[in-house]
Amino acid sequence: MWDPYAEFQSATLPNGLTVYSAHWSGRPWEAMGFLIHSGAEHDPIGLEGLSHFVEHLVSKNTSISSKDISAFLEDCGGIVNFGSTGYPQTYYRFFVPTDKIILTEALSIFGHMLLSAKIEKLIERERQIVINEFRRRYTVKFRFDLDMREQKALYAGYWLERFVSPFGAPESVGRITQGDLQSHYDKHYTPANMSIVGVGGMTLSELTELLSESPFAISKKGMRTPIPNPVIDLVPPFETRYVFELSKHVIVTTPIEVGSYRSVTRIPGNVNTRAVQILSRMFDEVLNEEVRERRAWTYSIDSSWLNYRHFHEFSINCGSFALKAIDEIEEVVEVCIAFMEDREDLFEQVKRHILANNFMFDSTGKKVCDGALDDLADYQRIISLAEYGKDIERVTMNDIRDLLRWLRPEWRWTRIQRP
Known part of the structure; x- marks a missing residue:
């Protein structure tokens, strides 16, 4: 490789x-x-x-x-x-x-x-x-x-x-x-x-x-900004749900026929970042199967994650869904989260795909330079593809189950946009 x-x-x-x-x-x-x-x-x-x-x-x-x-x-x-x-x-x-x-x-x-x-x-x-x-x-x-x-x-x-x-x-x-x-x-x-x-x-x-x-x-006085300590003792958000009615904030000339959904949580910064990555890939599959393919409520619903070093941010996003789903989408998302507990088949599939993609790595000099800069910004060292692959291989289904606790409703902030 x-x-x-x-x-x-x-x-x-x-x-x-x-x-x-x-x-x-x-x-x-x-x-x-x-x-x-x-x-x-x-x-x-x-x-x-x-x-x-x-x-x-x-x-x-x-x-x-x-x-x-x-x-x-x-x-x-x-x-x-x-x-x-x-x-x-x-x-x-x-x-x-x-x-x-x-x-x-x-x-x-x-x-x-x-x-x-x-x-x-x-x-x-x-x-x-x-x-x-x-x-x-x-x-x-x-x-x-x-x-x-x-x-x-x-x-x-x-x-x-x-x-x-x-x-x-x-x-x-x-x-x-x-x-x-x-x-x-x-x-x-x-x-x-x-x-x-x-x-x-x-x-x-x-x-x-x-x-x-x-x-x-040149000589110039200064010091390296240290890598922050990860936050491991999180407390639940003081607000967990907010309903936003768009028509109260804009002048509506035609009927609004869609709603939107966003739900965000934090995950402690000391967890394996690769486990968060696998969780996101798994969740995308489950959300797509349940919300788009089975119910045809939306064109796109997915999850995303960010590494803030102190903690990770994990979000579920649907920018536009059919109004008929407005009173059901929250419950369906909870079903999808619960469904993840037993998806060892999907876990193994996602791991295989990520490792295969890692093996097929192809990039330009500019992209490799950018990737090295990103590693240095986050870790102050460069991560090889071999190390990345080993980190992926170390992730277990129990790691995914441990992460799912942070997706419980009391740990998330959810915004529903209604007409």
Whole structure:
């Protein structure tokens, strides 16, 4: 089995910056990712959206404009991503030829951008762009209020009760000052709090040599943001069910003929993440069989899960179902959950499918780079496909049964949308 994640080698520069390299001999390109081990999770109370705001401004406060940086990289066939912010991390990426002159210039630009920026220019312009990014997602206020209600019910006392997304809200973004931006940058954008990933034609020694001669080699005080301890002592949400009537919030000109369903729970952060993955795949099969195929209530109903490191979030989602199901869908979902207890046949089938898919892994250098960045953000190490496969194999049906306790109604927050 080809296992590109097992091919990574690592080194640490004298200033504390860690470098991970997968050498693919003969490739004329290098996919590079730059990971800041801090994100929205680390925004101060009242300044939600600070990490995301900084990400917007980093490329706007260099000696070369972001437009000229893009043109430089695209002229040689490359591409650039000036940043994306998650809860635990912030990413930057580029993809360039392995030509030493081009790569040296690209690393010089990014090194200055990520370690030596003075956040002074275009602050008010980017503030409005960030706020408009929020408004594009929440075109009506009640959608934001619904998401906040969910967060506060599930995550009271935890940092997630303040967020519906890493970009904060207009009120908190509006409070952020230039001093806040520079302080956050100086604290988190340091070599010790950064990992660089390279996949392509450069060897680890070649990459570290180039980095050692670039602005990435500067000394700058800082420390690595630690991996948080998982939350294991959860308490039930203070609210478990909310019925939302759409017609009370919008002007209805035609009859509304559908409802929607969402139910969310938390799972302790110390459980095997692969067990949560298997549970989701199993549950999708059961939901599809019962709700779509047997009853024809909806086109799509599924589950999803997120790893917040402190805990996992597991949700059941049906964005649109026939109104005739409005008074029955909750009961049917409970039947599906109970049905999972005895589906050892489905458990074994899902495990086989995941392991077979793992064996058939095929990806590009850019995707392998992104996968390594994701692992480093969550675990501060890269997970090989072999290790992933062993984690899947270790999951038992009893692990699934243990997880099902967190899907009981008293542990979930459920929202029913009625006309």
